[in-house]
Amino acid sequence: MNNTVKIVEVGPRDGLQNEAQPIDSAHKIALVNALSDAGLQVVEAGSFVNPKWVPQMAGSEAVFEGIARKAGVSYAALTPNLKGYERAIAVGASEVAIFAAASEAFSQKNINCSISESIERFAPIMDAARAAEIPVRGYVSCIAGCPYEGDIQPAKVAEVAKQLYDAGCYEISLGDTIGTGTPASIEAVITACAAVVPIEKLALHAHDTYGQALANIYRAIQLGVRVFDSSVAGLGGCPYAKGASGNVATEDLVYMLNGLGLDHGVDLHKLAQAGRDICAVLGRDSQSKVARALAAKCQ
């Protein structure tokens, strides 16, 4: 059994993209730095989408230019098209992520095109990234339900996951965008995807809207998945999925992995401090139960 888990910290992107209030780049930079200091090896630091669609990510250039880069840490960026890719590479993104969906309606709302058009739109990114040796990660949204279409078949998720993998993505992150998945439905999705993409190339991106994220991750671990996306303090949501809450909190994920004896390289106390700091900036409570329990112990 592989005892090492890779955590992809998405708080500075997936977490902050949905905040109503403006957030200074300095606070975003401090967050990314605190997360890498806590031992996170992959930090999704921003997104190079149309700023009219997601204003909160408009300052991603300044974030990438301002961070103190740590050796061995990959600073990732979300890129919907070649323009976004070029913006990301110009400021030194270590890797990029393209994002498709298993739902036609969500694809239209999120990136203004059909699923098949999105795969075509990603081709120039894949070509440019291949030439520049930039790793590309692929997301599939709505793996366990869509806010517009409802149920999504695992076979549809697997079809899109395979298209992204065949296009050259080194890892496919399966996004339970609205958090409706349960261990049984997530198992069905992972089983379908693992039939067409090697399981070690699959990641789970679990939103915790229905309180199922840790249970779903635990089931995924049992099935052999070793890559999980999470967001410090459980920040976030998705601007195109009304009511979606944040990802599983990184603090809660780390605590569970500690209990399972799985290696991840993250210092829980430094991580919890990073979460407290960004929550103070945002003027909100942490969504992490572990962070709240640790804070209560210190009072």
Ligand SMILES: CC(C)(COP(=O)([O-])OP(=O)([O-])OC[C@H]1O[C@@H](n2cnc3c(N)ncnc32)[C@H](O)[C@@H]1OP(=O)([O-])[O-])[C@@H](O)C(=O)NCCC(=O)NCCSC(=O)C[C@@](C)(O)CC(=O)[O-]
């Ligand atoms: C994909 C587009 C760009 C298509 O948007 P569009 O309007 O169809 O694009 P377009 O190519 O027709 O261009 C329209 C204008 O946008 C500009 N433009 C075009 N591209 C860029 C760019 N990269 N950077 C800056 N500007 C850009 C372009 O230059 C032009 O400017 P104008 O001529 O009007 O002045 C748009 O729909 C978009 O930006 N969508 C992003 C939505 C988004 O960020 N959603 C949240 C992230 S996904 C997510 O959270 C889910 C995930 C990944 O976490 C997993 C999960 O939980 O499921």
